[in-house]
Amino acid sequence: MFRRSIHHLTKKYDVAILGGGHNALVSACYLSQANKSVVVLEKAPQFGGATQSVYAFDGVPAKLSRYSYLVSLFPDRIKNELGLEFETLRRKVSWYAPHGSDGGILLNRLFDEESRKNLLEFTNQQEVEAWQEFYGKIGRVAEKLAPTLLEPLKTEEEVRDLIGEEAWVDFVEQPLFVTLDKYFTDDLIKGIVLTDGLIGTWANANDRLSNICFLYHLIGNGTGEWRVPKGGMGQVVDALVSRAKKLGAELRTDSEVANVDLSDDGISLNTNEEDIQADVLLSGASPAVLERLTGITSASCRDGSQIKVNMVLKRLPKLKSGIDPNLAFAGTFHINESYRQLEKAYAQAAANQIPDEIPAEMYCHTLTDSSILDKSMVDAGNHTLTLFALHTPAYLFDKDHENKKTLVTERIISGLNQHLAEPIEDLILKDANGKPCLEVKTPQELEKEIDLPRGNIFHGDLSWPWQSGKDQRKWGVETAHDRVFVAGAGCMRGGGVSGIGGHNAAMAALERLRK
Structure with missing residues (x-):
């Protein structure tokens, strides 16, 4: 509890907003645009939360999208309605998946003739047709x-009618593993498809939570395309901060x-x-933080299950397959993500064991957007790599945290190195203090640094983006108190960098x- 002087000021607003992440800033913009008085209260020295950009390594002018x-x-509708000025860039390559000792599959963002040829070289015509149908x-x-x-949220029946019965069964009603078996036979192809149901979610292919996660990863803007924010994720935050200020919000x-004291x-x-x-309170913070401040009960949620790794390289590594690294790392680079490997890693982690092979995926921001690097780094051929490891739930690190973190890091690096013609350690740049430009964040560290509950990047378990069961809220942001609303990732239809x-x-x- 802070000690307040008797001269402590009191100010009145229509809306107070807890937290200064991108969702909170979107709320501030819309409310200010509607001529409401708004104050945004961020405890950190900077806005952005998980969407901030930082210089992560001493003396290295690379501004990373850290989280x-x-x-x-x-x-696009939010961007247009608020007049936000930031740019996102398309990636030509969708993903690369190495296989065997010297092979790999490369698919472009648009499934073109090159993609068809690459996929057909690995599998058969039936699998290619199944991919396109799926x-x-x-x-x-x-x-x-x-x-x-x-x-406002549609009902379950309305959404079922909207998307059609077959799609409802495939993507909602039956476990994801049943749908994968319906369309695909190849272990690697099934695994690559499954990853969209697992990113940030502690689940396997038999868990309906993976269906929900899969749906969110594939519906963005009606295309599911994942774009690179030009200048880094901090540019999205800067655009929101600038607009909110122009509209009159106090930040x-x-x-x-x-x-926080609540009353009628x-x-x-x-x-x-x-x-x-304030007349109304919005919380961009997690429901767990809101509960701590207000007593409004938050739903229980699973542990976050990812390790986040950032590194800066002297140059991109050569691959055993001989593929150009400028292609392999331009999209999502899949590591240990066949269906069998994903399910095995889940089973080991569920048994409180660190997986032997840790599934992970990574990409190189600077191949699409070099503006996050100083010109001297661009001229030197430096690059960034960002890696996201799966099936590493927080509880694995509750005891002996540092040793477990070291072991997981070693296994992640080993998983990457198995596909490289040279060890990645030899290519990591050194910072001004001679230390490798490599940072690893466990779920516990994500909670400590940006208040993700148990490292859960969605602030809680994702839910279907429609009304279901007894939850008949109109917007999916309402709480037990009619003046308090959840504005962050923890609301229905929250999660991800969405602003929704x-x-x-x-x-x-x-x-x-x-009212």
């Missing part, structure tokens, strides 16, 4: 479902909320600077303010 690094779910079907689902994410960093008449907040009164939670919380808040 989140690609944009898929952020709707992604054609999920593409049609995305086109229909994406626009609903910024509307405060280093402003930690000590406690309004909200009272105590910060380390002043007392604040921020938009929907702002709409719900405006409706409450009109």
Whole structure:
């Protein structure tokens, strides 16, 4: 509890917003645009939360998207309605998956003749046709479902009618492993498809949570395309901060909320600077943080299950397959992600064992956008690599954290090196202190640094983006108190760099303010 002087000021706003991540800033923009008085309270020295860009290594002028690094779910509609000025870039390559000692599959973002040829060299015509049928079907689902994410929640029956019975069964009703078996026979192909159901989610192919995660990863903007933010993820934040300020929102960093008092008449907040009164409270922080401050119960959620790795290289490594690294690392580079490897790693982690082979995927931001590097680094041929490891739940690190972290790092590096013609360690740049430009973040460290509960990047378990069961909320952001709304990743239709939670919380808040 902060000690307040008797001269502590009190200010009144229509809306107070906890946290300064991208969703909170989206809310601030919409509410200010509607002529509401808004204050955003961020306890850290900078805005952005998981969407910030940082100089991670001493003396190395590379501004990394440290925590989140690609944009898929952020709707063009939000960008256009708010007049946001940031750019996202397309990647020509979708993914590369090495296999065997010297082989690999490369698919372009658009399934063109080159993609067909590459896939056919690895598998058979039936599998190629199944791939096109499968992604054609999920593409049609995305086109229909994406626009609903910024509307009041549809019912389960309405969505079932909207996407059609066959798609509903394939992607919603039956476990993902059944659908994978329906379309595909190859172990590697099945694994690559499955990864979209596992990123950031502690689940396997038999768990319906993987269906939900899969759906979110494939419906962004009606295309599911993952784009690179030009200049890094911090450019999205900078655009939101700039717009919110122009619209009149008060944005405060280093402003930690000590406690929140809720009443039927309004909200009272105590910060380390002043007392604040507001008609409505929005929380861009996780539901767990909101519960700590207000007592509003949050749902239990699974551990975060990913390790985040950032590195800066002297140059890209050569691969055993002989493929040009400028192609292999331009899209998503899959490591140990066959179906068998994914399921084995899950089973080992579920048995409280660090997986022998840790599934992971990585990409090189600087192949698409070199602007995050100083010109001297570009001229020297330096690059960044970002890696996201799966099936490493937080509980594996609760005891003996540092030794477990070291072991996991070694296995991740080993998994990458098996496909390289030269060890990645020899190519990692040194910082100003002579230390390797390599950082590894466990779920515990993600919680400590950016308040992700148990490292869960979605702030909680993802839920279907429609009304289901007893949950009949209109926007999916409402809480037990009618003046408090969840604006961050932890609301329904939250998760990812989307701004959707921020938009929907702002709409719900405006409706409450009109009462």
